[in-house]
Amino acid sequence: MPAPLAVFRALADPTRLRIVALLRQMELSVGELAQVLGQSQPRVSRHVKILADADLCDRRREGSWIFLGLGSAARESPLLAAIDGWDDPAAERWAIADAARLAAVRADRMASAEAYFDSRAADWDAIRSLHVAEAQVEGAILDLLGDHPLGRLVDIGTGTGRMIELLIDRATSAVGIDRSPEMLRLARAKVAPDGQSRAELRQGDMYALPVPDGGADTVVLHQVLHYAQAPAAAIAEGARTLGDDGRLLIVDFAAHDREDLRERDAHVRLGFDDGQIEGWFAAAGLALAASRELGGGELTVKLWLGQRRPESRHLKAVA
Structure with a gap:
């Protein structure tokens, strides 16, 4: 000092x-x-x-x-x-x-x-047309998180910063993390007008978050996991940052067979099923607290909320 x-x-x-x-x-x-x-x-x-x-x-x-x-x-x-x-x-x-x-x-x-x-509107509109409206997804996020204070929020793969924009009023602080400098610059265009006294944006990797053990109360992975080469490791790393009673929310697609999304939009995983997520949660020391399914399109959006089990920490992710 x-x-x-x-x-x-x-x-x-x-x-x-x-x-x-x-x-x-x-x-x-x-x-x-x-x-x-x-x-x-x-x-x-x-x-x-x-x-x-x-x-x-x-x-x-x-x-x-x-x-x-x-x-x-x-x-x-x-x-x-x-x-x-x-x-x-x-x-x-x-x-x-x-x-x-x-x-x-x-x-x-x-x-x-x-x-x-x-410049990318056509591609994004095509993806959005496959599932329910974002307003419905965001409503489900708020409903699933409930009235429980969010505390220290970490948004992994923050992209344009929309989750911070949505949740910052319920958090004591927020950190948005993304590997892409371009995405972080776009996120700053959203977050900055309201000031950054409680929110910051950092470049980082989902497998090595710049957050200390127990440094978060709520972790969000919103439409990020299907890009992950090792989803279990990403979940385990998010869980590492959670303090006692901390919660991790995943918002992603249910398992589907749209192979064209691998080449067109670089999706590594074609969604997930409940058994996969619950198994990865358990390996990371989390219990599945709640889940939600939003159908109505070719792709179904799923929300899974995990909560830290106080008796377990630093468990190895399953393959």
Whole structure:
């Protein structure tokens, strides 16, 4: 942990104070920060390094991009409260200007996301037409999870961040994890407008989650498992992160015979049956608490809710 002197030295610059204020609102790349601040990327990078060395800024590489968020020390409420309580008209003028440029960055992200989705709309519409409407699936998710607080939410394979968008109001915090930098950029376009004080997005693998043992209360795998080469291992890894009484929700397809989805949409598994999921749950130390079936299309959507068995942890996944 850096000494207090290093922290205050890092903040003894107007640009770095502006960077901290911006990162409190959303994660940004160095290029986006440069755009908002109206400065060159090399100059912004030097400021970012000073903040990072003081543990006030966290850098995370995703593909060729580096995204920045608040560091652990910057999350300490006394420091942020001191900044908020400082009456500085000049800083207020900068904040107003920065907010306007930050809105432009968000608009750029949304435009990029819309273009990305539009270019793939035909394929997605074809898939959606095979099963019940997403609104019905999301209603079933909320119903199955019930009124039980979600606590620390982890969304594996978060994609566009829709599950975080749906569930964040019922969680104390949320982490969306995806291997694809492109998907994470699209997710930020959804999550960022509401602020990221309780939600963050990370690049990671479903088989090696950047979450400590017992670091989650609710884990969600929404339409992810059929892409997994080793579904049992993905479930076991999700279960590893659950604390006592934690729950893991899988939303996926029931077993089907649509072989064309393997080549057209890279599906590795053609759905799952109850016996498979229950067996993988048991091997991961989970008990099947509830399930739901949503028919009405060529593909049936299934929901399986597993709950940690307190007496078992770190069990090996079955093949």
